[in-house]
Amino acid sequence: MNAPRRRASWATVARREILAQLTDKAFWIGTLATLALVVLGLGFGVVSATGGGTTRVAVSTDEAMAVVQRAAATGVAVKAVEVTPDELRSTVAGSDADAALEQVPGGWVLTVSDLTDTPDLADAIAHVQISANATALGVDPADVLADTTLSVVPLEGDDLAAVAVFIATAAFSVLFMLAAVTYGMQIAQSVVTEKESRVVEILAAAIPVRQLLIGKVVGNMAMALGQVVLIVGVALLGLSWTHFAPLLGVVGGVVGWFVLFFIVGFASLACLWAAAGAMATRVQDLSQTTTPLTMVIMLVYFAGFFARGTAATVLSYVPIASTVTMPGRLMSGDAGWLDAVLALVVAAAFMAATIWVGDRIYRRGLLQTGTVLRLRDALRRAD
Structure with missing residues (x-):
């Protein structure tokens, strides 16, 4: 034992x-x-990947709406809030939107309530504006934007x-x-x-x-x-x-x-x-x-x-x-x-x-x- x-x-x-x-x-x-x-x-x-939430962008024109929709389609966390032209800035001031997008002579202006929560709309604006300019010149936008897509992939x-x-x-x-x-x-x-x-x-x-x-x-x-x-x-x-x-x-x-x-x-x-x-x-x-x-x-x-x-x-x-x-x-x-x-x-x-x-x-x-x-x-x- x-x-x-x-x-x-x-x-x-x-x-x-x-x-x-x-x-x-x-x-x-x-x-x-x-x-x-x-x-x-x-x-x-999760928060980093989603950018901390969806940014509400106030728009008052079809062109601005197209920009926001284009950005959302490419993965930017934004959604459009339709308002009248007079309500663009007041909507942001009243916290009903986080930013306001409007077209001005010579470009676009994005008014934000917080610089740390600024959505990246540059690519979307370039895409929409190039398409509009091409149409105005009588050129097919598809031909102008051909072969401009960038894909990022690892080496292996x-x-x-x-x-x-x-x-x-x-x-x-x-x-x-x-x-x-x-x-x-x-x-x-x-x-x-x-x-x-x-x-x-x-x-x-x-x-x-x-x-x-x-x-x-x-x-x-x-x-x-x-x-x-x-x-x-x-x-x-x-x-x-x-x-x-x-x-x-x-x-x-x-x-x-x-x-x-x-x-x-x-x-x-x-x-x-x-x-x-x-x-x-x-x-x-x-x-x-x-x-x-x-x-x-x-x-x-x-x-x-x-x-x-x-x-x-x-x-x-x-x-x-x-x-x-x-x-x-x-x-x-x-x-x-x-x-x-x-x-x-x-x-x-x-x-x-x-x-x-x-x-x-x-x-x-x-x-x-x-x-x-x-x-x-x-x-x-x-x-």
Whole structure:
């Protein structure tokens, strides 16, 4: 009966880690704040895309009406408010319209109540006026305006997919950085706090040291994964309620791959975070022992934002960096599922190596006090 209990002691440690965070106000504040930022970000995107609402433009002639209709047809958020010529400016002054458009000798005048809410009517005015001038000269307006349409497209692929790839890759980078740093530091702080208070000596006498390590890693990884899945789920749900909903078809297909790479990537670093905590003797020492891990995570973060072309291809097979770069390549179509599987296998092999190294350092440094354990001494032998 004793052996099975000792083998399952990691589950007790993991449960303790999970409950400690679930009962921590800081955890809930951070989680809710992140979700609020996601919702606000989606709302800001909707407002930015719609220009903050439709601008009401007062018009008193058919020509001005044609300008507003032309602008609305090309995507400008405007609508016409018909008034008499004498009511143009008074309508704007009385807030019944946001702007007034009128034709004057030599051009057009747009009177606005707020310069920050000025609709872009220049192209529409040029189109309508050129047509009118051509008709007056006896020329077919279609011939005058032929071949004047401008279409903006990305170098490769469609613009919607390009936007989706950039946004999703950036989001994956941010999520991985936040989770890796937050929960990694939580592991390191938990280890060094137990060392500093001498609680670890009691725990090590009751639980095998390796079981203690596994429990801390599993507990924090479960919390990190749960939080990431929650945030991604809320983001996808919010996205489905906006006019960016078509992006779901591009992003949704790789979310599962990101979760798989996240699990492997986080596990690769988790034992090293525990080792960094074991090398320290006080909480203040963590700034010294965790710096290399923080640098790695920040490099991955920047890779997700800036790696393109050959750099992105190479990094998509590099462990840890592949967590954010391979999902991006899958979305863009530059990589297929075989590439993802290969990258995942390489990442899993790296994970096994880091777990071995982290376990060795953790067991060597857990009961050592007095000075910060040097990496060379930690790797020399394991207790």
